[in-house]
Amino acid sequence: MGLGTTLAVSLVGLSGHVVEVQAHLAASVPGFTIVGLPDAALSESRDRVKAAVTSTGLPWPVKKITVNLSPASLRKHGSGYDLAVAVAILAGAGTIASAGLERIVHVGELGLDGRVQPVRGVLPAVLAAVRAGYRDVVVAAGDAEEARLVPGARVVGAASLAEVIALHGGSADLVREVEPVRRPQPTLPPRPEADMSDVLGQHTARAALEVAAAGGHHLLFVGPPGAGKTMLASRLPGILPDLTDAEAVEVTAVHSVAGTFDPARGLIRRPPFEAPHHTATPAAVVGGGTGVPRPGAASRAHRGVLLLDESPEFQPRVLETLRQPLEHGELVIHRSGGAARYPARFQLVLAANPCPCGMAVGKGTACTCSVTARRRYFARLSGPLLDRVDVQVEVLPVTRADREGGPGEPTAVVAARVAGARAAARARLAATPWTTNAEVPGRWLRDLLRPRDRMLGAIDAALDAGTLSLRGVDRVLRVAWTLADLAGHDAPTVADMGQALLLRTRGHHG
Template identity: 70%
Template structure:
């Protein structure tokens, strides 16, 4: 006589969760264990993990032909997070536990050979998908319970051992194993403190450019000699950005949950993230990748925050060119044989570069040892199409002895002006798909300028000279509106347009 046990799990494709029905069929035939439903290699190995975990929990392994199906069978399944659901479905089919109660419960977790339930990635988006599909009751590893409870409406049970869950479902056990001693929870390394803008000496123009970039959500390029403060300025950009709203916080937290960089002890990620990959990073590490279905890279982890590329000419051309898609569309689409994953990637790109390979071509550049060809080749590594998407481009001078006594405003004061400017742009853009000037198309902005074409005289001249492209002209308009928002004006004037053009062309307007 054959028996069937069922429960639920969740398969993640990118950030999208799909509820999977886990069916275990036990038949009186030659003993064996077969897993079907497009499992990957890690999931196929669950047969051995589940068998060892069940016997280690004091439960009898059924001497039956066991077939486990993951439905829908056409959806690729990856990872070890299905272990717990497979074990529960098998135990329900063998009638070692109540076979009715687990049917509408979602189970997430990896099993150790000793029966312990280990944490898995992507608990937050998986639980959110389960609740959205009508499955409020979820069982997760105890270490992931705090993260699962961040999802409104979820009824979460955290378990440390398979025997603990089996007893919850009515299994008859002589004794429960001692609670496992997992030791102290490993703390994920935290990034460096954002610091304060008051720490940056001098660089008045660069600080102003940073404020404009923050207020409008514009991308930024800084060119200057070593020690001018490019890295300090970039690392302080998140400190002047406003907190994430509820929807953005959930989205950002879900990305970091899938990436395995989220610590639920601090709750949802409310501050804009900051990612600064090294120039030796591969395209997969920046935009996402990996075997099977790809994982999010630095660009997705920087969603709603800052992606900083220091010494950007040293990055590979493939890495830089792959950023053009998220800069235009705000998401990354990665195609693999196992499927297609989409990750949001709406970040502020900050680039930093020396003026030449030796970094001394500042002012008259008398100390520079680079040849003209070397200088051209160095900055030519930044393609025109990529730079054309960077709104603010500023040159930093060398810091002098006089600058050591010149301390600027603290981050709190700048952040207040940035928040006010963003509120003004959000109010103007209410009812549109955009909230920041950096996202608005130029055609919409031109309509708001009215009939006075005199505002765009400088922009038209720059277009005729070839100093900027049509895309660049639109981005000058975006900057002009941001400058007007910072100044509290309802619309930009010719002075705002002229300053925006200078910011766009690194101050070279002639």
């Protein structure tokens, strides 16, 4: 009888749990069983592991093999357990030394020829192992670069099972030249950031974009086709500050699970940008799929920007499912294979035409839509959704004067002001769990302004008139603090309050 033990990682969403992999070899009728709530892909591990061991040149133990994945109550998904299962069996058979293996994490899929294949989600898996106190990790050679991005991890990349056997004191004669399996290339190419100087005119919309960037606020642009709504929105990531180290690891982990991360570029340091088409399904936007759900565009935009262009054209189900992440900064997706949590603290940018024909802006326009058609079209953006959007502005068509006025300020100049405002907010919020004004509860902001109650006169009047909801009042306060940070004020002035109220209400139509 032999017993071998090593470690693997179970990943559900971005939450990793270290799993103990035990292999028990008994002198009984030969067989191979995996217990501990494995899914179909993990159950197939029996055939992959057996073929990989024999392809490496080792005899398969003619014994009753039972592999237990502990804790047994936790559902196990995917093929990333193959390497750990093989190592535990070989340790139980005495092919490799078992001492110390119980402190080493193995993550990798095995090919029938013995090669170790890369798997998705290596970065969050290794991060979970290190946080649990296990720093030694063996992964596929194609995943080693990504795994080494985790601080504190001691990573070994192996191209084949034979290399892993040699690493753990087995026969070095088994090692032979094997071409490492390359990681699948990301499905999304890197997006070059465009410059703000490309935007002609649109001074109000540019100012709104700067306010949104400085405070982390959600934004709505309403205007006719060709006014520059999409051009402005696509430049928002460029004026946002770089991600902090903790944010970079978090964002990179999401993209690792989604399969859109290229480890050759290192951790993702710039805010991501996602712009799904209006025909996208709820699963594509918020995440989903069979078994364990995958992150969608909303999670891939974590700490960055999610642009919904032609937003009234999106399915109502898609728009309404965004209310959870807008409020809580995360998505919880329930499927038969379990529930997955993905962070989704993004800045939402909605771009919309004012009516079906898009021309109902300004005087003398050639809009042919009835009042009812305009109201019905814009009503596709529900009140509860719009109530969560802090900055709402009207984007007017570009005039000849705008075109002849020359380029506007470049991204670098605007980004410097945004960085200064963010620094002021961080200093004020240093003793709190928040970092941007958009995250701060309204009650906390009102308490700061209590000695200056006269500042709230215009907001109270809007509340009494029904122009603002209670949630809207809080969001106006957040924008007012952002305007104060941009202007270098210690607290919002009456002018900041008025400007914040204007930015909140200007985008409403029909």
